[in-house]
Amino acid sequence: MLPPGPTYPSLVTTWHWLQRPYEFLEECRSRYGDTFSLYFRGLPQLVMYSRPEDVKEIFADDGELLHAGEFNLSLRAFLGEHSVLMLDGAEHRRHRKLLLPPFHGERMQAYGQTMLDAADASIDRWPVLAPFALHARMQAITLQVILRTVFGVDGAARLERFDRVITELLDIAAWPPLLIPLMQRDLGRWSPWGRYVRKRRESDGMIYSEIRERRAGGSTRRTDVLSMLLDARDEHGQPMSDEELHDELVTLLVAGHETSATALAWTFRWLLEKPEIASRVRAELRAAEADGPLTAERIAKLDLLDAVAREALRLQPVVPLVGRILKRPARVGGYDLPAGVGVVCSIYLAQRRAEAYPDPNEFDPDRFLGKKLSPNEFFPFGGGLRRCIGMSFALYEMKMVLARVLQRTDLALAARRPVRVVRRSITMTPSEGLRVRLLERRPRARLVAAA
Ligand code: HEM
Secondary structure, three states, rough: OOOOOOOOOHHHHHHHHHOOOOHHHHHHHHHHOOEEEOOOOOOOOEEEOOOHHHHHHOOOOOOEEEEEHHHHHHHHHHHHOOHHHOOOOOHHHHHHHHHHHHHOHHHHHHHHHHHHHHHHHHHHHHEEEOOOOHHHHHHHHHHHHHHHHHOOOOOOOHHHHHHHHHHHHHHHOOOOHHHHHHOOOOOOOOHHHHHHHHHHHOOOHHHHHHHHHHHHOOOOOOOHHHHHHHHHHOOOOOOOOOOHHHHHHHHHOOOOOOOOHHHHHHOOOOOOOHHHHHHHHHHHHHHHHHHHOHHHHHHHHOHHHHHHHHHHHHHOOOOEEEEEEEEEEEEEEOEEEEOOOEEEEEHHHHOOOOOOOOOOOOOOHHHHHHOOOOOOOOOOOOHHHHHHHHHHHHHHHHHHHHHHHHHEEEEEOOOOOOOEEEEEEEEEEEEEHEEEEEEEEEEOOOOOOOO
16 A cells, blocks of 8 residues: 555646745655655656665665666656666666776776866856856856766867857756656757757767767777776676767766756855854865865865765755666555555655754754764665765765865855755756855965965
C-alpha cells in the first residue's frame, strides 16, 4: 500500500511543486509524516523518503531493483541517450568506470589554478556600487572552468565562441516547462523548443569538431577531462565512441555548470546575511597566508571554508531530490510498493531534520567543523552507485571561488525583495539572480585585506 499524500488533482500538486517547492514539501511532511506519496502530471507515482534509515536502504541498492536512468528520462532530450545519467545496469557501470578517473579527488589540484584564475578574471570586471546579479557571474565563472578543465578548449577566440553559444543554449533550456515532453516540439524557429533545437545544432557541431580535432591531434601532456576520456578504455579495451563522448561532455556541462554556480550563489546569500561568518573565513584565509603562499591545494584544506560550502549545500540543496524507478514490486522503507513507482529521496527534507541538525533552518557552518556527517543525513550530491561524479570537483571549485571573492571583495545584498527560491530547469536558484553591490575590490596582488 502506498503511503498517504495530497488527494487534490495532480495539476494542483504540480503547480505547488513548480511555484513553491520547499514550502510544499514541508507542508506534506507535517501533514502526512516522514514518508508520503505525490503524483505529478505526466510522471510516475512518487514516494518521497527522508528518514536516514530509508535513505540508507535506497542508496544501498545495487542498481538492479532501482533504476535512476529511467527516473531521469525527462533529461534525455537535453543530454542524449548515451549520457551516464540516462543509463542503468551494465551500460551505466561501464560509463561510470570510464568517467570516474578524471574526477578523482587527487586530480583536483590540476584544475585548481584554472578555477582561481577564472574567479579573478570575473571579479576584475564586476561594476563598483551598481547592483548586479551575482548568480550570472558565478555561471560565467563555472562555465569557463568547465570549458577549460573538462572540454580542454584553449585559445581566446574559440573559448569566446563556446562560451557565447553554450550560455545562449543553457538560457533557452532553463525554462522549466521544457522538461515536459509535450513541450519538446519544434513549432518553428520562434517556438521555445524550436529555438533550443537550432542553438543545439550549433553547439553539437562545435563539440563534435573539438572531439575530432583532439582525437586526430593526440592528447599527450594535456590534463583536461576530455583528453583523459579519449585515452580511456573499457574492460574490453574499447574507447568511447564520438557519440558517447559528445553526450558525456554535454552531461558534464549541464550537471556541473549550473549546479556549481547556483551552490555558490546560495553560499554568498548566507555569507552576506551573516557577515560575522564571512569575517571568520577571511581571518582563516589571512592566517593561512601568513604561513606561506595560498595555493589551490592549501585553500582546499581550510576547515571553516570547507564547512561553509557544506553548510550552504545542506541548507539550500541545489538539486532538491534524487529518484529511482522501482523495477518490481518490493518493500521500501516499510511500504509495499508496486513496480513502476518512483522512489525518491528528498535531499531538502533530509537535510533539515531537527534530529540531525539542531536549529535546522539556521546557517551554521560550525556544525560541520570536526564532524563527518552520515551520507544518509547529508547527501547534496545524491548517493549509492549514482553519487555525483563531480562531487570533489564541485567542492574544490566552490572553495576556490569563495576564497577569491572573500579575499578580493566586499559585497552587500541589493535584493529588492526578500530572497526567494526560483526554479531554473532542475535547479533551485536565488530570486533576482541574487542582486548584490560591490563596495570594494582589492587588486589581485594585495589579496587579504582587513575583515
Ligand atoms: C554543487 C554542485 C553539484 C551538485 C549539487 C550536484 C548534484 C548531483 C546530484 C544530486 C546527482 C544525482 C545523484 C543520484 O542520483 O544519487 C548528480 C549526479 C551527477 N553529477 Fe553532479 N552535482 C554537482 C556538480 C557536478 C559537477 C561539477 C559535475 C562534473 C563536472 C557533475 C557530474 C555529475 C554526473 C556525471 C552525475 C551522474 C552520476 C550517475 O548517474 O552515475 N556534477 N549530481
